[in-house]
Amino acid sequence: MSNSANLARIDAMAERDTTEYGIIESAVMETARGRWFLREYARKNRQADTILILKAIEKLATRTQDLGHSIDTEHIRRELADMAQAIASTRNEIGSIRADIEQEIQPTTASCELDSIVSATEKATSEILEAAEQVQETAWTMREQDIDEQACEKLDALATDIYTACSFQDLTGQRTDKVIKVLHYLEERINKMAQIWGAQSWHEGQIIS
Template sequence: MAASIEQARREVAALRPKDAGSNRLEIASNELDAIVSTTERASFDILQSAERLMDIGNRLRQSGGRDDICDAMEAEVMSIFTACSFQDLTGQRTSKVVNALRYVEQRVSAMLSIWNLEGVEGVQAAADTRPDAHLLGGPRSDGVNQDDVDALMSGATIIQTPTPAPAAETAKPAPAAARPVPLDQSAIDNLFD
């Protein structure tokens, strides 16, 4: 029984990172919070654009536009409204996961404190050997470069540019980042052939 207790102490101590900035549970919670925030912001922008399209359709109808086209446009806008309801549901579910992670983090901290493991040295967390471990860092929290988005929206295409490899020694190289390149009209036409 003493060996089991000692093994449990070592496992719990391994959960506590050497430096405060590498707490896996806190990082996971923060990343999930960022996902909720980003999808909420994107959904809001999509819904605002859909509302503007609805207004444009109404003005088109009032100015004598064809009813069949106005009806089709209105139906598509309503589909956008319906599709964006995902954000509220996923946001609620993700918030529940974040709360669960924070609860586990609090319980682990309490166990470390009870067992006086705050200052335990020499206990290493097991290396993450999953094949996708190098992907788990996710995107930077500061989001996509607005210049890249603007270039893409103004008719640019994306080409691959190399990015630095992940910091972990066992990590596979990350996919290359994309950079926009302007398209001419024939290149755009070829997309639809």
């Protein structure tokens, strides 16, 4: 099967999966328990996509190493240098987002800044979700005791709004985390390949952060 056919097949599957996912998600989101399940499922499986990406990259790197003696190593060295520079530039650009907002913080490496952003975001989201859970549990308890049904509905609705807002924040954090992990992994593999092909003469700042 040709590459174009494979890409078309993948696009069709992705479109179908997106449609089916939206239908199922809407059905599950109709209940408080369903929304809780989606949040917990996302939290427990947030690394699945990253693992698949890293495995694919590792497979590609291994294959490239196996072919090292039969290809133009000088060309590969130049490509690795370009890749390293692109990665460093990407990390610096993403890291500058926080630097622009928080000028008073002393700058560190871009990767540390990114890691800090993800860590702080996850911690804040987790604390907000825990508070929302307590609000919802309080509403359930009040409802079971026949205490002000209208107030219970209001509390439950507010908790649901918090869950919805945090779900978008959680997706953003997951995507940023994936970018960071892939960049780290690519840098590690590039360093190893550079050593294998005798590219240690590159300036250290181009390859190793």
